[in-house]
Amino acid sequence: xxxSNKGFxxxxxxxxxxxxxxxxxxxxxxxxxxxxGSVLWEGGYPDWxxxxxxxxxxxxxxxxxxxxxxxxxVRDGKALWDRDSVLFYHEEYNFPVLSALMSVAACxxxxxxxxxxxxxFGSAYWQHRRLxxxxxxxxxxxxxxxHVVSCGKDEFATNELLFWYDMQSCFDSGPVxxxxxxxxxxxxxxxxxxxxxxVAFNPSAIIIDRTPFxxxxxxxxxxxxxxxxxxxxxxxxxxxxxxxxxxxxxSYSILPQHSTHIDPPGFCGFVAIRxxxxxx
Numbered sequence: 001x002x003x004s005n006k007g008f009x010x011x012x013x014x015x016x017x018x019x020x021x022x023x024x025x026x027x028x029x030x031x032x033x034x035x036x037g038s039v040l041w042e043g044g045y046p047d048w049x050x051x052x053x054x055x056x057x058x059x060x061x062x063x064x065x066x067x068x069x070x071x072x073x074v075r076d077g078k079a080l081w082d083r084d085s086v087l088f089y090h091e092e093y094n095f096p097v098l099s100a101l102m103s104v105a106a107c108x109x110x111x112x113x114x115x116x117x118x119x120x121f122g123s124a125y126w127q128h129r130r131l132x133x134x135x136x137x138x139x140x141x142x143x144x145x146x147h148v149v150s151c152g153k154d155e156f157a158t159n160e161l162l163f164w165y166d167m168q169s170c171f172d173s174g175p176v177x178x179x180x181x182x183x184x185x186x187x188x189x190x191x192x193x194x195x196x197x198x199v200a201f202n203p204s205a206i207i208i209d210r211t212p213f214x215x216x217x218x219x220x221x222x223x224x225x226x227x228x229x230x231x232x233x234x235x236x237x238x239x240x241x242x243x244x245x246x247x248x249x250x251s252y253s254i255l256p257q258h259s260t261h262i263d264p265p266g267f268c269g270f271v272a273i274r275x276x277x278x279x280x
Contacts (some may be wrong), residue, residue, distance in 0.1 A: 041236060108136070179206045213268060
């Protein structure tokens with residue numbers, strides 16, 4: 001079974017297909033358009049290990065080199081920022097995330113310290129760096145895979161942009177205002193445990209962004225990345241919204257969900273605020 005969702009096709013289908021049938025189709029096979037190519041989600045598999053086994057792996061070395069090349073271009077002023085190793089030469093902001101960051105900074109006298117989990121070489125920092133200039137102090141801390149962190153420390157670290165091998169090391173170095181999970185939880189084997197760990201550190205806010213959520217429960221898929229970005233097949237989990245909200249809701253107020261213009265249906269994010277003074 002295959003649903004080809006080239007924009008208008010999906011819109012039409014959503015209007016004419018009953019919700020129960022639509023959810024069944026989503027669970028069987030998902031295809032969406034993204035930029036010039038297509039990202040294809042094959043599913044659903046019975047569990048995470050089955051999705052891993054079906055993914056076929058990817059050339060991690062080639063992806064790393066491409067991401068490093070893009071980050072070098074941004075660092076050297078040849079592009080303004082990058083996303084998924086694709087370079088951008090115009091300003092573009094993720095306003096739901098940006099507004100949450102600025103709200104936290106405003107309540108902390110203009111200081112902002114972010115832990116960006118899975119942040120690669122700091123692409124989100126570079127994307128929004130210009131708007132941080134009015135703050136009294138910024139510390140953007142990336143936690144990622146060891147080889148990414150080692151390269152980040154050697155080539156991209158600055159007074160504001162720092163790299164850490166794990167969350168504990170980052171928190172041990174000083175207080176963290178915000179933990180950001182942008183397009184990363186869906187690729188992890190234990191995403192809910194990681195959220196529990198973030199909650200235990202007690203930051204002022206936890207932001208989840210650009211993350212897929214299943215219509216009900218969880219959905220285990222394999223994501224095929226367009227060849228014009230890089231050839232890869234990842235295991236990709238569509239998270240359980242109720243479970244995520246349960247983890248965050250015990251200690252945080254969860255603001256209304258948000259989505260970006262670049263992501264397909266089913267992707268969204270949440271901002272969870274610890275202190276009631278941040279909530280209008």
